[in-house]
Amino acid sequence: MRNKILIPTLILSALAVFFSFRYLGGDDPKTTGNEDENKVILNTVMAVLDKGHFAPRAIDDIFSQSVYDKTLENLDYGKKFFTQEDINSLQKYRNEIDDEIKDNSLEFFDAVNAIFVKRVNDAEGYYKAILQKPFTFNGNEQLELDSKKTTYPKNDAEMKNRWEEYLKYNVLAKYIDLKDAEDKKVKDSANYKAKNFATLEKEARDNTLKIQDRFFKRLKKLNDNDRFALFINSITGTEDPHTDFLPPEDKKRFDEMMSGSFIGIGASLQQQEDGKIKVAAIITGSPSWKQGHLKADDIILKVAQGEQAPVDIDGMETDEVVKLIRGKENTEVRLTVKHADGTTEVIPIIRGKVDLEDTFAKSAIVENKGKRIGYIYLPEFYADFNGNGSGHSSARDVQNEVVKLMTEKVDGIVLDLRNNGGGSLTDVVDMAGIFIGKGPVVQVRGSGNQSVTLKSQASQPIYTGPLAIMVNNGSASASEIMAAAMQDYGRAVIIGTNTFGKGTVQKLVSLDQFVNGDIRDQIIAAFNKAKGGDAQYNGIGSLKLTIQKFYRINGGSTQLRGVAPDVNLPDPYEQLDNIGERKDPAALPWDKINPSEYSLWSAPPALDFLRKNSEKRVADNETFKIIQQTGERLKKQQDNNVVSLNEAKYIEKQKESQALSKKIEDLDKIASPITVSNLNADMSRINVDTTSKAKNKDWLKALQKDVYLSETANVMFDWITTPTNVVNIKKTTLD
Numbered sequence: 001m002r003n004k005i006l007i008p009t010l011i012l013s014a015l016a017v018f019f020s021f022r023y024l025g026g027d028d029p030k031t032t033g034n035e036d037e038n039k040v041i042l043n044t045v046m047a048v049l050d051k052g053h054f055a056p057r058a059i060d061d062i063f064s065q066s067v068y069d070k071t072l073e074n075l076d077y078g079k080k081f082f083t084q085e086d087i088n089s090l091q092k093y094r095n096e097i098d099d100e101i102k103d104n105s106l107e108f109f110d111a112v113n114a115i116f117v118k119r120v121n122d123a124e125g126y127y128k129a130i131l132q133k134p135f136t137f138n139g140n141e142q143l144e145l146d147s148k149k150t151t152y153p154k155n156d157a158e159m160k161n162r163w164e165e166y167l168k169y170n171v172l173a174k175y176i177d178l179k180d181a182e183d184k185k186v187k188d189s190a191n192y193k194a195k196n197f198a199t200l201e202k203e204a205r206d207n208t209l210k211i212q213d214r215f216f217k218r219l220k221k222l223n224d225n226d227r228f229a230l231f232i233n234s235i236t237g238t239e240d241p242h243t244d245f246l247p248p249e250d251k252k253r254f255d256e257m258m259s260g261s262f263i264g265i266g267a268s269l270q271q272q273e274d275g276k277i278k279v280a281a282i283i284t285g286s287p288s289w290k291q292g293h294l295k296a297d298d299i300i301l302k303v304a305q306g307e308q309a310p311v312d313i314d315g316m317e318t319d320e321v322v323k324l325i326r327g328k329e330n331t332e333v334r335l336t337v338k339h340a341d342g343t344t345e346v347i348p349i350i351r352g353k354v355d356l357e358d359t360f361a362k363s364a365i366v367e368n369k370g371k372r373i374g375y376i377y378l379p380e381f382y383a384d385f386n387g388n389g390s391g392h393s394s395a396r397d398v399q400n401e402v403v404k405l406m407t408e409k410v411d412g413i414v415l416d417l418r419n420n421g422g423g424s425l426t427d428v429v430d431m432a433g434i435f436i437g438k439g440p441v442v443q444v445r446g447s448g449n450q451s452v453t454l455k456s457q458a459s460q461p462i463y464t465g466p467l468a469i470m471v472n473n474g475s476a477s478a479s480e481i482m483a484a485a486m487q488d489y490g491r492a493v494i495i496g497t498n499t500f501g502k503g504t505v506q507k508l509v510s511l512d513q514f515v516n517g518d519i520r521d522q523i524i525a526a527f528n529k530a531k532g533g534d535a536q537y538n539g540i541g542s543l544k545l546t547i548q549k550f551y552r553i554n555g556g557s558t559q560l561r562g563v564a565p566d567v568n569l570p571d572p573y574e575q576l577d578n579i580g581e582r583k584d585p586a587a588l589p590w591d592k593i594n595p596s597e598y599s600l601w602s603a604p605p606a607l608d609f610l611r612k613n614s615e616k617r618v619a620d621n622e623t624f625k626i627i628q629q630t631g632e633r634l635k636k637q638q639d640n641n642v643v644s645l646n647e648a649k650y651i652e653k654q655k656e657s658q659a660l661s662k663k664i665e666d667l668d669k670i671a672s673p674i675t676v677s678n679l680n681a682d683m684s685r686i687n688v689d690t691t692s693k694a695k696n697k698d699w700l701k702a703l704q705k706d707v708y709l710s711e712t713a714n715v716m717f718d719w720i721t722t723p724t725n726v727v728n729i730k731k732t733t734l735d
Contacts, residue, residue, distance in 0.1 A: 038228050039104055041540050044511045045232055045245060046101060053239055054447045054504065054546050055588060063238060064097040066586070070234035071112060075227065077147060080166060081119040083159050084152040090115070101235075109231045113224060122156070124216050126163040131209045134201055135168050137647035143169045146641040167208060168645050170314075174204035176651065177344075207312060215275060215315025229541075236543070241584040242506050244544045264326045265333065266354040267294060271318045279337070281419070283359065287352045290698045294337065294347050296419070296474070297573075301344065302336035310336055327351050340572070341630055342637065342657040361397040362682075363405055364703060366414070367675045368713040371720055374405030374413040375676070375709070381423025381431075381478040394423065395430035402434055402463050404681045412466035412716040414709070415482075418496065422477030425454070432485050433458030435467055435492070440596040442481045443551040444505075451551065453596050466605070466719045467492040468712055471565060473579050476500035480558040481550060487563065488554045490604030493719065494563060495712050497571040501581035503559030504588060505548035512539040549588065555595035560587055566607045567614045567715055569708055570627045575635040605719050606726045613718050614711060623707045626663050633657070674713050676703045 050056050057063055072090075076082050093100075093108040100107055143165050144150050153159040182194045195203075225247070232245040266286020270278050279298045288294045303324040304310035313321050325333055328351065335347045359379045366373040381394045398415070405413055425442070432441040433456030445451040469483050469492050480499045486492035551557050560581050573579050581587045618624045633656075644650050678686060678696065686696045703709055 037540060038106060038109075038225075040515060041228075041232060041245075041511070042101065042106070042235075043104065044514050044540065045235065045543060047514065048509060048511065048543050048545060049236070049239055049243070052447075052509065052545050052547060053243065054549055055240075056447075057239055059098045059101060061095045061098060064095050064099075066238040067097050067234050068094045068108070070237050071109075071231055074230045074234055075112065075116050076119075078166075079147050079150055079152050080159075080162060081116060081123055082152055083119075083156065084154045086115050086119065087152050109228060112231075113227050116227065120216070120219050122159070123163060126160050127167060127212045127216075128209070130160075130164050130167050131171075131205050131212070134198070134205070135171055137168075137172050137175070137645060137650075139646060141165060141168070141645040142642050143645060144642050146638075149641075165645070167212075169643060170208045170211070171201070171204045172645055172647065172650060174207050174312075175200055176647070176654070178203055211312055211314040213315075218275075218315060218317050221317075237584075238586055240504065240546050240586055240588050241581070242502070242504055242544065243546045246508075246542045246544060248539055248541055263329050263351055264354055265294075265349045265351060267325075269300070269318050269321060275315060277313060277316070277318060277321050281421075283354055286354045287349050290695065291347065291349050292698075292702065293345060294335065294349065295339065297340045298337040300335055300337050304334040304336075306332040306334065310334065329353065339661070341634065341661060342654075343661045360392055361394060361401055362699075363401040363679060364700065365405075365408060365410065365677050365679060366703070366709065366713050367677070368673065368710075369717050371411045371717050372408065373713050373716050374402075374408065374410035375416065375703070376401045376405070376413065377416045378420060380420055381425075381427045381482075383424035383427055393427055393430075395427040395434070398431050399434050399462060404679050406463060407681065408679055410465075411720045412468070413463060414468045414470060414712055414716065415492075416470045416709075417475045417479040417483060418470050418472045418708075419474035420476075420479040421474065421500075422479060422502070425478060425481070428478045428481050428485075429454045429456050430458075431482060432456050434462045435464075435486065436489055436601070437461040439489075440553045440598050441485045443553065443555075443593065443596060444548055445551060445593065446548050451593055453553075466716060468716055468719075469494050470708065470712055471496040471499050471563065472571060472708075473497055473500055473562075473573060475563075476502040477550075480563050481552075483563045484552040484558055487566065488552055489598065489601045491601040493567060493605045493607065493610055493715060494565045495567045495715055496565050496569055496708065497574050498564050498580070499558075499562035501558065501560045501562035501587075503550040503557050504546045505550070506544050507547050509543045509545050510539065511541055511543055515540065546588070551593050553596040553598050555592045557590050557592060560590040566605075567611050569614075569618065569711060570624045570631065572627055572630040572634055575631050576638055578638070606722050609722060609726045610715050610718050614715055617711065617714060621707070621711070624711075627707075672704050672707075672710050674704065674710050676700050 046059075068090075072082065072087070090108075090112055093111065097108050153162050178195075178200045182200065185192045186194050229245060229247045236243045236245050264286075265288045266283035267279050267288045268281040268283070270280040272278050277300045279294060279296055279300065281296050282288050282294060300313060300321065302310035302312050303321065305324075305327070311324060313324065325335070327333060331351050333349055333351060335349065336344060337347060338344050359382065361376060361378045363374060363376045366375050376398060378394060378398060382392055383394070402413065425444075429441045432439075436456065437458050437460045438456055440453045440455045443451045443453050467486065469486055471479065471483050471494060475483065475496075476499065480501075480503065483492075483494050483499065487494050549557060549559060562580065577583065644653070677700070686692055
């Protein structure tokens with residue numbers, strides 16, 4: 001079997017990259033045995049970037065400015081530590097970091113690190129003093145939550161004022177929560193005497209104090225090495241958003257994440273720049289997925305063990321939150337989360353085994369207006385890592401599902417790639433062959449500007465009927481390659497929203513292999529002296545490095561722009577500027593190369609016809625109307641992210657978002673025009689036990705309520721029943 005080429009977000013282990021530079025140290029005058037570990041890390045990272053990155057940037061003043069800005073942002077995202085006076089003192093370094101790197105100097109890092117440590121100590125005094133006095137919430141103060149729209153406080157006095165506004169906002173939010181709880185108690189019991197304002201405000205301040213104590217405890221746990229890692233990531237982040245420095249501990253956590261099944265809820269967590277814990281992804285088939293309410297991009301506010309009092313996790317580290325969420329199988333954890341639309345919800349989830357089997361391809365039958373549509377769900381492009389054909393392969397599994405659906409005599413097939421972040425490139429190529437037969441699928445170009453075209457070797461397609469591919473802004477990398485190829489051939493209609501735009505490949509590189517042996521021995525000796533003989537030295541870290549770029553067979557890159565759907569469906573996040581690859585100014589640009597030689601599909605979909613019919617239905621669909629309103633509201637909130645510190649105005653804004661969420665919940669209860677059922681071939685597997693039956697029932701129920709799948713089924717009905725006088729036109733243009 002051919003080797004599998006893997007292209008996930010974090011690692012590309014099967015693609016090789018060869019570094020021609022010599023080991024650092026020894027004969028290099030800039031790297032001597034007397035230099036500390038940080039300088040060795042800096043030199044090694046810069047050498048690997050220079051020789052191994054797909055498009056290394058020039059080390060000049062523009063590079064210096066980017067590293068300077070990113071370092072300040074990484075250390076003080078919310079502008080609650082550095083004053084403008086501090087920035088003025090650091091400004092001299094803005095155009096000097098490139099020269100420092102060349103001279104093997106860490107003067108800027110040492111300077112900014114010393115100021116930051118001092119300012120953290122100052123801020124600790126601010127919040128403790130401010131939270132000793134009660135707040136009132138009847139004034140006209142406002143707080144800008146978007147730190148990019150604020151300036152640094154001019155001096156210490158303005159910094160204290162900023163902390164007061166920030167803390168007042170947090171106390172107000174907590175006070176409203178406590179007051180809502182009191183109102184509910186009064187409603188449930190006529191004899192209950194509600195706590196007064198002073199009592200609730202005091203409780204809210206005490207709670208906020210505990211949160212800040214935890215936050216500053218976490219800040220103070222960061223040592224010079226941790227802050228130096230942030231500085232190095234400011235350098236790698238200047239190259240592109242997917243090149244990262246991983247210190248040994250981060251690499252260890254990465255390895256643990258890549259291991260097998262576990263007992264939990266099946267939610268991947270991520271700590272944001274502001275310290276909030278965000279849900280990065282929901283694992284398919286997991287307890288969170290089955291419960292249905294927890295979503296990617298939700299912010300976790302509190303964690304409770306069943307009916308016990310919830311713990312406010314603001315200021316906690318991700319590891320601490322994971323420990324609270326995980327527990328024994330069949331026990332309940334309750335998460336209080338803030339959804340992307342601004343509403344909050346308490347979500348009860350029963351912990352269970354997170355089984356990776358649930359991430360494999362599976363299918364169902366969608367019946368719509370008398371037509372039977374085959375539906376294939378593919379959460380990722382997984383590969384046969386054993387290399388002997390005994391393991392799972394997404395291409396092989398999808399082929400099996402296609403054959404089963406053809407046996408069911410479906411009228412069309414839908415391949416769902418929503419929120420599919422990528423995987424095996426080889427499987428993308430093989431999967432494309434199921435639908436097009438033999439032909440080019442994607443072009444791959446390395447740093448030497450030499451491109452290779454990867455082709456499907458299938459002698460003929462297995463399935464030749466109508467095909468739709470569902471995508472959204474979470475469809476990335478391999479998903480974009482598949483959608484782009486089917487679009488370029490005119491083989492499928494792409495339905496949904498614009499994809500993520502990640503058209504690059506990463507490889508995880510251990511930095512220790514490039515460090516001179518004598519210097520490594522000195523580093524280990526220094527480590528042992530500092531940590532003691534029992535501590536284990538784990539190296540200087542690794543680099544996740546961008547090494548290649550993908551191009552469509554029509555010549556255009558999937559990088560940055562992603563894949564635009566043929567039939568666009570409303571999405572609440574499509575108007576936001578911080579979604580997808582485009583959110584980072586360091587993202588590699590879109591470009592194009594020469595197209596491959598390929599032939600258009602003989603019977604492409606009538607895209608104009610399908611698009612116009614869909615637009616009419618979407619315009620009349622109440623759920624899509626609410627989704628559009630939600631998108632407009634989120635965009636408005638992003639453009640004007642100012643909150644009132646007045647209780648009445650704050651509650652008024654909350655009610656607006658809650659009313660919108662209530663509409664979506666009500667529409668969710670309305671019966672869908674489609675029906676979803678299992679394939680006959682799957683029933684013996686599904687009926688194996690009660691757990692499998694329940695899991696399958698939940699899956700079918702979720703599909704039944706999926707408004708995007710419902711509209712995709714309508715588009716497929718239009719294609720299947722397209723009048724013979726409608727001309728199928730396939731246009732390929734590149735800007």
